[in-house]
Amino acid sequence: TALVESRESTRQARISTEESLRRARRVQRLRQQVSMTAGRVAELRQRLGQHTRRVEAASEAVETLTERRAAVQERVREAERALQRIPDQISSAVVKLRQDRIILEDLRAMLARQRALVAQQLLFIYPIDIGDISKTEEGYDEQGAIVQGDAYGGWSICGLSVIGPDSVRRWQDSEETAAALGLVTRVVDAVSRLMYIPLRFPVVPRGSRSTICNPMAKATLTTQSTALIAVAEWPLYMLRANDRPRLHMAIRLLSVCIEQFLCQHGVVDVDRHQLLPNLVQLLLAIEGCSFAL
Numbered sequence: 001t002a003l004v005e006s007r008e009s010t011r012q013a014r015i016s017t018e019e020s021l022r023r024a025r026r027v028q029r030l031r032q033q034v035s036m037t038a039g040r041v042a043e044l045r046q047r048l049g050q051h052t053r054r055v056e057a058a059s060e061a062v063e064t065l066t067e068r069r070a071a072v073q074e075r076v077r078e079a080e081r082a083l084q085r086i087p088d089q090i091s092s093a094v095v096k097l098r099q100d101r102i103i104l105e106d107l108r109a110m111l112a113r114q115r116a117l118v119a120q121q122l123l124f125i126y127p128i129d130i131g132d133i134s135k136t137e138e139g140y141d142e143q144g145a146i147v148q149g150d151a152y153g154g155w156s157i158c159g160l161s162v163i164g165p166d167s168v169r170r171w172q173d174s175e176e177t178a179a180a181l182g183l184v185t186r187v188v189d190a191v192s193r194l195m196y197i198p199l200r201f202p203v204v205p206r207g208s209r210s211t212i213c214n215p216m217a218k219a220t221l222t223t224q225s226t227a228l229i230a231v232a233e234w235p236l237y238m239l240r241a242n243d244r245p246r247l248h249m250a251i252r253l254l255s256v257c258i259e260q261f262l263c264q265h266g267v268v269d270v271d272r273h274q275l276l277p278n279l280v281q282l283l284l285a286i287e288g289c290s291f292a293l
Contacts, residue, residue, distance in 0.1 A: 112289045118194050119286040126187050128157045128280050155276035157183050162275055165244040165251075178208040178237035181251070184279060185210040185236060188257050191282065200260050201253040210236045212253045251275065258282055265289070 155162065160180035163173050185203045192199050204211045211233045234250035235243065255272040258279055262270050265285040270278060 115194055116287040116289065118190075119283045122187055122190060123280075123283050123287075126157055126183055128155060128276050130155060156180070157187075157276060157279075162251075165238060165247040168238060168244075174238045175208060178210075181236040181254070182207045182210040184254065184275065185212070187279060187283075188254065191261060191286070192257075194286075195261065195264075197261070197264070199257050201257055203254070203257065204233070208237060212236060212250050212257075214253065
């Protein structure tokens with residue numbers, strides 16, 4: 001009986017021990033599961049925090065985009081309002097432009113009339129008339145020598161004739177030509193100031209000692225010989241016989257200045273040898289512009 005009881009007790013103890021071991025293993029498994037679950041929960045919390053931050057950043061971006069959209073919409077509405085005002089602005093600008101154009105045309109007409117008045121005054125102050133026609137033909141001097149006709153003769157300004165350099169035989173002729181060319185220079189300079197147009201070859205009015213400049217010759221002084229200083233300014237007078245070629249060139253440059261204004265007024269076919277007729281034609285063309293407007 002004792003042996004049976006001992007065996008029973010041993011069996012009971014073994015059963016309880018196994019039960020305890022099973023409980024211990026179960027507790028250990030539960031602890032491992034709890035630990036794993038806690039790790040997963042921590043990872044999920046971390047992911048949740050990341051997603052939360054992303055959602056917050058996305059919310060801020062959405063708010064920013066919403067504000068930008070509202071600003072863009074406001075700008076679009078302002079642009080639409082401005083676009084609606086454009087036809088009215090265009091209409092007012094067209095009306096103002098028409099008014100300005102009328103004022104401009106009136107000012108142009110007034111300027112043309114003032115220029116015509118000045119041209120009339122120049123013709124009155126510096127009268128240009130037909131002089132001695134015989135000067136243009138071949139003849140004889142007092143000694144009976146043959147004298148060639150003067151291409152510049154036949155016309156006079158203020159009673160002074162422009163005698164060609166080749167036809168000058170006396171000092172009085174030279175001074176008369178210089179004085180006449182000085183008056184022509186004064187008129188050309190006045191026309192240049194009147195038209196607000198610089199001369200291609202600027203003139204220096206100094207009475208009977210007037211000159212005309214050649215800017216192109218001045219530009220070459222630094223690159224070529226200093227001897228070009230003499231040809232940078234051409235005299236419109238003749239002090240000695242050697243000055244004939246220089247006077248020829250000066251009269252030619254003065255004719256080019258007159259031709260410059262004639263071309264501007266639509267006169268293309270110009271004879272450069274007709275100095276005074278071209279000047280009269282120029283003043284008459286300026287006077288005629290007032291009637292064209």
